[in-house]
Amino acid sequence: xxxxxxxxxxxxxxxxxxxxxxxxxxxxxxxxxxxxxxxxxxxxxxxxxxxxxxxxxxxxxxxxxxxxxxxxxxxxxxxxxxxxxxxxxxxxxxxxxxxxxxxxxxxxxxxxxxxxxxxxxxxxxxxxxxxxxxxxxxxxxxxxxxxxxxxxxxxxxxxxxxxxxxxxxxxxxxxxxxxxxxxxxxxxxxxxxxxxxxxxxxxxxxxxxxxxxxxxxxxxxxxxxxxxxxxxxxxxxxxxxxxxxxx
Amino acid sequence: xxxxxxxxxxxxxxxxxxxxxxxxxxxxxxxxxxxxxxxxxxxxxxxxxxxxxxxxxxxxxxxxxxxxxxxxxxxxxxxxxxxxxxxxxxxxxxxxxxxxxxxxxxxxxxxxxxxxxxxxxxxxxxxxxxxxxxxxxxxxxxxxxxxxxxxxxxxxxxxxxxxxxxxxxxxxxxxxxxxxxxxxxxxxxxxxxxxxxxxxxxxxxxxxxxxxxxxxxxxxxxxxxxxxxxxxxxxxxx
Numbered sequence: 001x002x003x004x005x006x007x008x009x010x011x012x013x014x015x016x017x018x019x020x021x022x023x024x025x026x027x028x029x030x031x032x033x034x035x036x037x038x039x040x041x042x043x044x045x046x047x048x049x050x051x052x053x054x055x056x057x058x059x060x061x062x063x064x065x066x067x068x069x070x071x072x073x074x075x076x077x078x079x080x081x082x083x084x085x086x087x088x089x090x091x092x093x094x095x096x097x098x099x100x101x102x103x104x105x106x107x108x109x110x111x112x113x114x115x116x117x118x119x120x121x122x123x124x125x126x127x128x129x130x131x132x133x134x135x136x137x138x139x140x141x142x143x144x145x146x147x148x149x150x151x152x153x154x155x156x157x158x159x160x161x162x163x164x165x166x167x168x169x170x171x172x173x174x175x176x177x178x179x180x181x182x183x184x185x186x187x188x189x190x191x192x193x194x195x196x197x198x199x200x201x202x203x204x205x206x207x208x209x210x211x212x213x214x215x216x217x218x219x220x221x222x223x224x225x226x227x228x229x230x231x232x233x234x235x236x237x238x239x240x241x242x243x244x245x246x247x
Numbered sequence: 248x249x250x251x252x253x254x255x256x257x258x259x260x261x262x263x264x265x266x267x268x269x270x271x272x273x274x275x276x277x278x279x280x281x282x283x284x285x286x287x288x289x290x291x292x293x294x295x296x297x298x299x300x301x302x303x304x305x306x307x308x309x310x311x312x313x314x315x316x317x318x319x320x321x322x323x324x325x326x327x328x329x330x331x332x333x334x335x336x337x338x339x340x341x342x343x344x345x346x347x348x349x350x351x352x353x354x355x356x357x358x359x360x361x362x363x364x365x366x367x368x369x370x371x372x373x374x375x376x377x378x379x380x381x382x383x384x385x386x387x388x389x390x391x392x393x394x395x396x397x398x399x400x401x402x403x404x405x406x407x408x409x410x411x412x413x414x415x416x417x418x419x420x421x422x423x424x425x426x427x428x429x430x431x432x433x434x435x436x437x438x439x440x441x442x443x444x445x446x447x448x449x450x451x452x453x454x455x456x457x458x459x460x461x462x463x464x465x466x467x468x469x470x471x472x473x474x475x476x477x478x479x480x481x482x483x484x485x
Contacts, residue, residue, distance in 0.1 A: 054401050056411050078328060084304065097424060098440060099403050158330045167402040169427045169438055 001029050002225055006036055007095035008062075011223050013108050013180035015154065016086030020077075024088040024156050027076055028069040032092060035065035049160075055167045059101030062094050063163045066103055066155070073156030087154035091122060091178050095170070095229075102166045105153045108223075109184055111192065112168075113175040118193040121168065124181075125153040143185070176227040183209060183224055186216025202226050256308060256348050258301070262289060263341035272308065277301040279339065280313075293317055293340040301331070301346075308346065310337060381433060383476045390470025391418035399435065404428040406467060407440070418469055425468035428459065435459045435476065443467060 002009045012028045014021030039045045039061050048067040051060055069090070077083045089106025102110055107124035123129055127150040128142040142148060155161055170176075175196055183192070187209070195208050206226050213222040258277070261267040270277070270287065278285040280298040289298075295315035302309045308331040312319040320338045321329050331337075333348035384398045393415040397404075404413035407424035416425065424440040438456040439446040446453040447466040459465075465472040 056401070056403065097409075099405070099427070159326070159328070167429075168431075169403055169429050171438070172441070 001033060002227070003033060003036075006033075006040060008033065008036055008092065009095075009176070009178055009225050009227055010090065010092040011108050011178040011180055011225055012088045012090045012155075013106070013182070013223060014086065014088040015151075016077075016083065018082055020083050020086035021088070023076070023083065024073050024086040027073050028066075028088045028090055028155050031069035031072045032062075032065040032090070035068050036061065036094070039065075049163070052165050055165050056096070056099065056101060058094050058096045058099075059103065059165050059167050062092060062101050062103045063165050066090055066092065066105065066163050067161060070105075070155040070161040071159065074159050077156050085157070087156035089151065089180070090155055093176065093178065093227075095227075098169055098171060100168050100170045100176075102168065103163050105155055105161055105163055106151050108178070108180045111177040111179070111189070112170070113177065113193060113196050114171075114173070116193075116197060118189050118196070120189070121166065122164070124151075125164070126151050148185075149181075170229055172229055174229045176225075176229070177209075178225040178227075179209070180221075180223045182222030183213045185213075187212045196226065200228060202228060256346070258287075259345040259347060260287065261343040261345070263291070272301065272303065275303045279344075280315075289339065289342055291340055291342070294342070298339055299337075310346075315339075381476050381478050383430075383435060383474075385414055385428070385465075386473045386475060387414075388464070388471040388473055390468075391416060391421070392470060393417050399428060399430065402430050404430075405440075406470075406472075414472070416468060416470060420469075422468055426465075428474075435474070437465060439467070 010029055010032055012025035014023070014025030016024055047060055048064040052063065073086070073088060077086045089104075089108040091104040091108040091110050093103075093110060094101040102121055104110065104122045105125060107126045107129070109124065110121045112119050112121050126148070128137065128145050128148050130152065131137045132139060132142055137145065153162060177192065177196065191212065192209065195205055195212070199205055206224050209224050210222055256272045258270045258272060259267055260270055274286070277287060278297065278300045279287045279289065280296050281289060281291065281294045282296045285297065295313070295317070297313050298315040299310060299312045299319045302311060309328055310319065310321060310326065310331050311328045312326060317340060318325050320326065321331070321335050323338070331346040333346065335346045337344040337346065384396055387395045397414050399413065401413055404427065405411065405424050406414040406416065406426045406428070408416045408421040409423040412424070416422070422440070422442065425443050426437055426439050426446050428435055428437045436456045436458045437446065437448065437453065439453060445467070448457055448459070448463050459474045459476075461474065461476045463474045465474060
């Protein structure tokens with residue numbers, strides 16, 4: 001989802017049997033948005049969870065929103081037997097002036113496209129990512145690993161969650177890509193960079209990304225949000241949510 | 248199917264005024280309360296008839312408070328439903344129950360027990376150790392700021408007059424944000440903000456972004472700063 005007035009962009013990728021995953025991700029997105037809308041109206045709204053002094057108030061507010069979403073999904077997961085165990089990943093950013101607050105839980109990602117290069121600004125909370133960090137396997141091996149879908153953190157699974165926060169300066173000309181793992185599993189970052197470079201047609205770019213994800217055999221509903229940072233403060237954007245192609 | 252675990256999870260039960268004992272958590276549900284029909288019966292007026300229960304879902308345990316009068320806590324925090332982790336201390340009145348997960352911690356790959364094409368969640372408790380840290384700060388050599396020295400504690404440190412700026416400019420015409428010093432891992436770099444006419448590092452104009460090294464001199468928006476970075480190794484115990 002995207003709310004340019006708040007500078008908020010979010011992708012959630014749900015997990016759970018039947019439609020529980022969709023329920024979880026939709027609920028998380030709604031709660032995150034609602035908390036930030038309320039905080040914009042009442043800046044003294046208390047924060048949920050510990051304060052991280054290495055990032056701005058804006059980033060702390062985003063983490064707070066995600067913790068609230070976690071509680072909501074967790075509560076909801078107990079309301080019906082077919083919801084038990086449901087959860088969702090989240091990757092979310094808040095753009096304020098030229099500083100980007102980044103928060104994530106799980107293996108949905110944020111990429112920064114700048115000056116013809118693409119760089120992941122989040123590291124997955126997944127079992128294979130941790131194995132790569134420890135040097136036990138390579139990225140290629142990770143892609144083929146039977147454990148590649150195991151996430152070590154998600155919203156809704158426990159009553160409290162550890163949100164990873166970061167903050168970076170951004171500038172005019174940058175593009176941001178938030179996406180679920182349905183995209184990154186099948187499409188190489190270089191191909192993503194190709195699609196996102198040299199064009200300002202955001203809807204077309206988002207569509208092409210989804211097509212590539214599905215051609216690469218993506219089983220997930222792939223979600224992408226593409227944001228282009230333009231001069232006059234505001235970000236131009238397009239989002240293509242949950243585009244499901246029936247073969 | 249989930250792998251069967253070599254040892255059962257157990258509960259170390261320490262009732263007030265009694266010696267401790269272990270209960271194996273073999274059943275799907277373990278009820279706790281004052282009445283005799285509970286699996287763990289506690290004779291204490293402060294304990295509700297049916298106070299709480301421990302429920303097993305696949306290989307994971309949850310503690311649920313059954314709307315008891317005096318409540319149930321885990322590690323001091325009141326809960327209604329909460330997943331149990333190794334060494335969690337459950338308190339019911341003056342009685343203590345310690346949840347102990349099975350002893351097997353495996354470095355082998357966890358076996359996924361659902362469809363491989365769908366994401367599943369694995370609980371992890373280990374944390375990566377701290378590495379050597381840098382003591383990084385900026386010293387003010389000239390210009391109007393509210394302090395003379397600023398440790399760079401944030402990932403993005405704004406030099407400007409705005410709320411939240413780490414290096415706070417106090418001059419009359421100070422811009423909200425003149426430049427930002429961003430940290431990525433152990434590297435710090437400075438970049439000018441929108442509208443900044445000139446950002447100099449060691450006398451040279453900065454275009455885009457520049458990595459800062461110990462001793463670099465920064466000039467922007469009428470202030471002169473010196474960047475200082477010394478490494479110190481932290482000894483942390485796991």
